[in-house]
Amino acid sequence: MGLLKRASRALKSSLSSRFAITSAVSERCGRSPLCSNLLVRWQGYCSHPHPRSTNASIDLSQYPTELIRNFSIIAHVDHGKSTLADRLLELTGTIKRGHGQPQYLDKLQVERERGITVKAQTATMFHKHKIIGLDDTSTQEPQSFLLNLIDTPGHVDFSYEVSRSLAACQGALLVVDAAQGVQAQTVANFYLAFESNLAIIPVINKIDQPTADPDRVKAQLKSMFDLDPSSALLTSAKTGQGLEQVLPAVIERIPPPPGKSESPLRMLLLDSYFDEYKGVICHVAVVDGALRKGDKISSVATGQSYEILDVGIMHPELRPTGVLLTGQVGYVVTGMRTTKEARVGDTLFHHRTTVDPLPGFKPAKHMVFSGLYPADGSDFEALNNAIERLTCNDASVCVAKESSTALGLGFRCGFLGLLHMDVFHQRLEQEYGTHIISTVPTVPYIFEYSDGSKVTIQNPAALPSNTKQRVVACWEPTVLATIIIPSEYVGPVITLCSERRGEQLEYSFIDSQRAFMKYRLPLREIVVDFYNELKSITSGYASFDYEDADYQASDLVKLDILLNGQPVDAMAAIVHNLKAQRVGRELVEKLKKHIDRQMFEITIQAAIGSKIIARDTVSAMRKNVLAKCYGGDVSRKRKLLEKQKEGKKRMKRIGSVDIPQEAFHELLKVS
Ligand SMILES: Nc1nc2c(ncn2[C@@H]2O[C@H](COP(=O)(O)OP(=O)(O)OP(=O)(O)O)[C@@H](O)[C@H]2O)c(=O)[nH]1
Numbered sequence: 047m048g049l050l051k052r053a054s055r056a057l058k059s060s061l062s063s064r065f066a067i068t069s070a071v072s073e074r075c076g077r078s079p080l081c082s083n084l085l086v087r088w089q090g091y092c093s094h095p096h097p098r099s100t101n102a103s104i105d106l107s108q109y110p111t112e113l114i115r116n117f118s119i120i121a122h123v124d125h126g127k128s129t130l131a132d133r134l135l136e137l138t139g140t141i142k143r144g145h146g147q148p149q150y151l152d153k154l155q156v157e158r159e160r161g162i163t164v165k166a167q168t169a170t171m172f173h174k175h176k177i178i179g180l181d182d183t184s185t186q187e188p189q190s191f192l193l194n195l196i197d198t199p200g201h202v203d204f205s206y207e208v209s210r211s212l213a214a215c216q217g218a219l220l221v222v223d224a225a226q227g228v229q230a231q232t233v234a235n236f237y238l239a240f241e242s243n244l245a246i247i248p249v250i251n252k253i254d255q256p257t258a259d260p261d262r263v264k265a266q267l268k269s270m271f272d273l274d275p276s277s278a279l280l281t282s283a284k285t286g287q288g289l290e291q292v293l294p295a296v297i298e299r300i301p302p303p304p305g306k307s308e309s310p311l312r313m314l315l316l317d318s319y320f321d322e323y324k325g326v327i328c329h330v331a332v333v334d335g336a337l338r339k340g341d342k343i344s345s346v347a348t349g350q351s352y353e354i355l356d357v358g359i360m361h362p363e364l365r366p367t368g369v370l371l372t373g374q375v376g377y378v379v380t381g382m383r384t385t386k387e388a389r390v391g392d393t394l395f396h397h398r399t400t401v402d403p404l405p406g407f408k409p410a411k412h413m414v415f416s417g418l419y420p421a422d423g424s425d426f427e428a429l430n431n432a433i434e435r436l437t438c439n440d441a442s443v444c445v446a447k448e449s450s451t452a453l454g455l456g457f458r459c460g461f462l463g464l465l466h467m468d469v470f471h472q473r474l475e476q477e478y479g480t481h482i483i484s485t486v487p488t489v490p491y492i493f494e495y496s497d498g499s500k501v502t503i504q505n506p507a508a509l510p511s512n513t514k515q516r517v518v519a520c521w522e523p524t525v526l527a528t529i530i531i532p533s534e535y536v537g538p539v540i541t542l543c544s545e546r547r548g549e550q551l552e553y554s555f556i557d558s559q560r561a562f563m564k565y566r567l568p569l570r571e572i573v574v575d576f577y578n579e580l581k582s583i584t585s586g587y588a589s590f591d592y593e594d595a596d597y598q599a600s601d602l603v604k605l606d607i608l609l610n611g612q613p614v615d616a617m618a619a620i621v622h623n624l625k626a627q628r629v630g631r632e633l634v635e636k637l638k639k640h641i642d643r644q645m646f647e648i649t650i651q652a653a654i655g656s657k658i659i660a661r662d663t664v665s666a667m668r669k670n671v672l673a674k675c676y677g678g679d680v681s682r683k684r685k686l687l688e689k690q691k692e693g694k695k696r697m698k699r700i701g702s703v704d705i706p707q708e709a710f711h712e713l714l715k716v717s
Contacts, residue, residue: 104359104367109192111302111373116331118196118211120239121221122229122589126251129283130221130292131169131197137289138171138193140362167197168211168316168329168375169362173293191297194375203463209238210390213405214316214331214375217245217300219292224250224258224280228266228556229589230528236271245300248273249292254282266556303333303373310399311335311343316375318388320438324356326382330370330394333404337370337378342397347389351397352380384438410442411594412460413523414467414487414573415504417448417616418474419456421481426455432478433457436470443470448505452616453483458505461487464573485616489569492597494519507615509604521597523569526551528591533561535584542583546571547622566595570622605630605659607637608651609705630660638662640709 119127135141176188196211198204212218218239222232239246248267250260264275279295281288305312317329330337337343337357344351356379358366370376382388393403420429437443444460461467467487474480486506493509494500495516503509510516527548531539533555543550543565552564567576572592580588603626607617621629630652637650641664652660 106367114192114302114373115296115300116194116215117217117296117300118215119219120235122231125221125223126283133283133289138173140171168360169195170359175297203466212242219247219249221249221251222263224253224260225255227263230530230591234591247295248278250278250280253280254285305334305372307372309334310401311396312401313394314404315392320435324379328378328388331375332370339368343394344397345392346403347392355379413463414461416487417456417458417485419453419483421483429480432474432480450616452614486619489523492521493517506618506620520602522600524566524595524598525569525592526595527565527567529563531584531588536561538583603654606653610649634660634662
């Protein structure tokens, strides 16, 4: 994951090297060069809604780059980014106070249900501010600034979104919970912003909490990132305390976008999604030049040309402006038919001009792969459509068609992590009404065969079962994990990491209460349930982040699951030899629990090659759903039978055995 490299390139190998990051950080995080160049001092002036927040049309020509600030909010998960974004939108009158929809920018149903941000969202705000010349005599009138705010996800799986958002920004608010202090993703996000050369404004949030200790957090910011403690803003996004300092600090400390208005148009494509009515909508940042409705543009990546049918800003919903000028961030609607044409990171430019492409983004690195199949085989086309549309909106998923003897036609998808995979499944079901079966997640292993060929295996079924005969060596991907925990949990965390075949690389203390550990862990060991277990053994206090590392030689075997003697390719897994027995037993147990009794006996076996390592049986008998329905109304019985019929539709028939969707889901949790 390129994004993860950033996280801790400076983390590199030792804490001390991080602590040694020098005054370059404080220079960047202090007053921007702009301020010294202009020799101005800014003063907070007005936090009332700007008149433009009404439905009046917006004239973007009033906002040259000097009056634009593009910034992001980054933080560890749950430290209050989305709540802070809400308050800033309210403060500027972009949304109504008490709009009744907390975390306004978390628009997806899955984000609201899970209380997490999955997709980075942009909103444009206007804020009036007064400038006072350093000589204090040249008082100017307050000026209106255009502020583009990008709310980003905090969970490690979605840091790809963060890295993309930062490409459109010149500064970032680094939000840290006043009670929890610096956590693993705070570290990762800081380095991501630092390496992107952004001005960083530390914001210590949640100061209203009884356990808040802003001084301790300031000391951590100083010792870990060399951030000037006096530059930290103290806020409570909940009570509103201290919020009036945030936008003045954004205007004061973050430089305006550096683009040239007189140069030919260059736009960075940040994101895209499919809208039922408008078609493909692209989020763009205009780096140089200007874009107008009706312009013809071309794409560097595909060479295709399009006409701009609509252009505008997110304020906070789509708001047509007819134009986007240098430094502005907004949306464009072109004639693109699918979001596949909208390559995230692409450079768009005026047709028939020549420009140097913008740097773009490193492609997302897929950590986990799993097969997705329609629960009902005849729904393949519907699933195909749903996946196509959803991947338009989530470019970080890779998809290839595959087929399984057990499940029929389906897809092999690559995800950034397990939560990402989970969220993708949930969105497929919620937003597109598809019922899916997903196979056990796997990571990309490398196998070397006796003929000297090497293959990357993303699907266990692709590995012949008699591996030992043909495979001469195998390697598995590893990660460098950063774990920050209260000192009292060090023991259990060390035990967990060694159970997961981890190698400790570093162990030190951030302050008197918290320990910092760095481990090399096999990726396979963390994708399945590691984070949940870490949270549970540390009462939720652990924070965790990882970056991808090298492959390491390993002793891997293919574990087959057999139902009535038939191997089920969709249930095969590649596991470490030492764990094969336990995993085999657990898989058999889970399947037994979830397969309903049927008219015949079902044997469930786990096998390595021809050796059976676990076995159980489900005895024969049809599940009688009417058993608990004594007498009573016939319509009630009919309803229960209908429900059973509906449930059966969602079962997968493998050989002669019906397997409910939940059985496949449960298999995902075996580590
Ligand atoms: N006491 C207190 N709670 C806050 C404050 N700011 C946010 N919260 C609460 O903290 C929780 C997490 O807030 P979010 O804004 O969703 O956090 P986030 O960082 O956006 O979370 P992700 O998007 O999942 O990374 C919510 O329950 C908020 O109500 C604050 O200043 N004080």
